[in-house]
Amino acid sequence: MTNQSIIDPFALWKTIYEQTENNFSEAIHETLGKEEYAELLGQVQNGYLQYQKLIQSTTEMYLKQLNIPTREEISSVASLVINLEEKVEILDEKIDEATSDQKVLQEINKLKTSFTRLDKKMSQILQALSDNEKSGSASSTPTTPAPENK
Amino acid sequence: MVYTPTESMETLLDGMPEEYKKSYKRYQRALNILTKEPEPQVGQTPKEVIWTKNKAKLYRYQPNKTKTKSIPLLMIYALINKPYILDLTPGSSLVEYLTDKGFDVYLLDWGTPGYEDRHMKFDDYVLDYIPRAIKKVLQKSGQDEISLLGYCIGGTLTSITAALNPHLPIRNLVFMTSPFDFSDAGLFTNWLDERYFNLDLMVDTLGNVPAETIDFGNKLLKPITNYLGPIVSLADRADDDEFVKNWSLLQKWVADGVPFPGEAYRQWISEFYQQNKLINDELYIRGQQVKLSNIKANVLNIAADRDHIAIPNQTEKLMNKISSKDKTFKLLSAGHVSVTVGKKAARTTYPLIEEWLSVRSH
Numbered sequence: 001m002t003n004q005s006i007i008d009p010f011a012l013w014k015t016i017y018e019q020t021e022n023n024f025s026e027a028i029h030e031t032l033g034k035e036e037y038a039e040l041l042g043q044v045q046n047g048y049l050q051y052q053k054l055i056q057s058t059t060e061m062y063l064k065q066l067n068i069p070t071r072e073e074i075s076s077v078a079s080l081v082i083n084l085e086e087k088v089e090i091l092d093e094k095i096d097e098a099t100s101d102q103k104v105l106q107e108i109n110k111l112k113t114s115f116t117r118l119d120k121k122m123s124q125i126l127q128a129l130s131d132n133e134k135s136g137s138a139s140s141t142p143t144t145p146a147p148e149n150k
Numbered sequence: 151m152v153y154t155p156t157e158s159m160e161t162l163l164d165g166m167p168e169e170y171k172k173s174y175k176r177y178q179r180a181l182n183i184l185t186k187e188p189e190p191q192v193g194q195t196p197k198e199v200i201w202t203k204n205k206a207k208l209y210r211y212q213p214n215k216t217k218t219k220s221i222p223l224l225m226i227y228a229l230i231n232k233p234y235i236l237d238l239t240p241g242s243s244l245v246e247y248l249t250d251k252g253f254d255v256y257l258l259d260w261g262t263p264g265y266e267d268r269h270m271k272f273d274d275y276v277l278d279y280i281p282r283a284i285k286k287v288l289q290k291s292g293q294d295e296i297s298l299l300g301y302c303i304g305g306t307l308t309s310i311t312a313a314l315n316p317h318l319p320i321r322n323l324v325f326m327t328s329p330f331d332f333s334d335a336g337l338f339t340n341w342l343d344e345r346y347f348n349l350d351l352m353v354d355t356l357g358n359v360p361a362e363t364i365d366f367g368n369k370l371l372k373p374i375t376n377y378l379g380p381i382v383s384l385a386d387r388a389d390d391d392e393f394v395k396n397w398s399l400l401q402k403w404v405a406d407g408v409p410f411p412g413e414a415y416r417q418w419i420s421e422f423y424q425q426n427k428l429i430n431d432e433l434y435i436r437g438q439q440v441k442l443s444n445i446k447a448n449v450l451n452i453a454a455d456r457d458h459i460a461i462p463n464q465t466e467k468l469m470n471k472i473s474s475k476d477k478t479f480k481l482l483s484a485g486h487v488s489v490t491v492g493k494k495a496a497r498t499t500y501p502l503i504e505e506w507l508s509v510r511s512h
Contacts, residue, residue: 008169008170008173010173010176010177010385010386013382014382014385014386017374017378017382020374021374021375021378021379024374025372025374025375028373028374029337029372032337032370032371032373033337033340034340035340035343037340037341038340038341038343038346038347039345039346041341041346041347042345042346042347042348045347045348045352046348046351049348049351049352049355049356052355052356053355056355071265072265074265075264075265075266075268076266078264078265078266079266082204082266082267085203085204086203086204089203093282096289
């Protein structure tokens with residue numbers, strides 16, 4: 001009972017808001033969707049842009065008279081920096097590619113070394129086998145039994 | 151009464167009913183939040199910068215965390231937002247969720263374009279930035295394949311990148327509320343009608359389109375809900391700390407945009423909204439025709455049923471255009487923002503993406 005007697009301005013406002021939202025959102029949506037509204041928005045936009053253009057040209061004229069760089073001039077310096085950064089980026093990419101190519105070269109060189117070592121080892125093995133065969137045949141010659149028919 | 155000092159006001163309240171005191175304290179707190187309290191901390195997941203280009207930065211998140219999923223994930227968000235939108239706060243961060251689940255997560259931060267960037271076009275993002283970022287991610291992760299996740303316009307950019315670069319090793323594509331078909335873009339179709347919307351004058355005059363202008367257009371889709379709603383809900387629940395924290399984060403998410411680079415905006419409005427070229431294979435990027443049918447990667451396409459910015463109808467149309475054999479469309483009960491942050495996103499969106507990607511990331 002006590003609560004009912006209190007007039008809370010916010011509660012009142014909130015009730016109005018909720019009712020407004022519920023009852024009028026559809027109507028507002030319908031209005032916003034009308035072609036006339038789009039036309040009105042376009043007119044407001046044109047007015048705003050014309051105003052902006054006027055402000056910009058006035059500011060630019062003023063800055064030039066004071067010999068202060070304009071936004072256009074400062075941004076052109078920034079563009080030069082960006083272009084330079086782009087060139088660094090391209091160089092960086094090329095270095096990356098070269099480094100990765102270098103890695104491949106290193107791998108190939110490692111493989112070459114391994115193959116050379118393998119080749120040497122194979123030669124040594126073959127040499128050892130051949131020496132072994134020679135020494136084997138030399139030592140076995142005198143002990144070779146004579147053919148029976150001799 | 152209006153200029154009564156706080157002390158006198160509180161003395162005055164002493165004699166008033168308890169309800170009044172509570173209401174007064176609540177309004178006082180709401181007023182403080184709106185005028186005095188600092189902005190909430192965002193983007194807190196640890197990260198390192200692994201590459202930069204102009205204002206863009208490529209982040210790798212939680213580099214010291216064990217990566218159990220082999221395929222790295224690169225996130226690409228909308229050109230009009232800031233990078234923390236996918237890493238809002240602990241417990242409400244897609245980045246944090248996925249890194250905690252063992253994903254190697256990267257994000258391409260577009261930075262804030264300056265006046266000198268007004269000539270940037272979709273062509274630059276799609277052919278220079280994203281492919282190079284992909285290359286850097288692959289180099290850093292030491293993997294041969296990658297997953298891409300695009301949010302909003304970031305998803306549209308991702309789809310164009312994938313369509314134009316079939317040689318890129320993209321295994322998985324996740325799109326979150328990304329528009330592809332603009333034949334019916336809701337109220338925007340009407341407002342951006344070339345008979346009324348003076349696009350060229352706008353870009354030529356402003357250079358970059360200010361974040362406030364973009365925000366105004368988005369909020370105008372539901373003016374009462376977007377302008378009055380947050381204030382009413384804050385005044386109603388300013389005594390609930392948890393609510394206030396989430397409210398502040400959400401308001402920051404929504405209001406803290408960056409300018410849209412002029413030429414990219416001209417392309418976005420003219421070739422997408424006004425002429426609907428992408429879905430009809432009529433879009434050309436640096437002379438190359440964009441055919442969405444070139445997309446063969448696995449696709450998860452997520453739409454939100456209360457999204458007024460990228461209407462589900464705009465996002466779903468992609469499914470019939472791509473050549474992917476493994477493709478899934480999911481319509482979630484959420485809005486354009488709540489699909490990425492908040493308790494519900496942590497309960498539904500994050501696990502959906504994690505589960506879908508997990509089985510496709512080994």
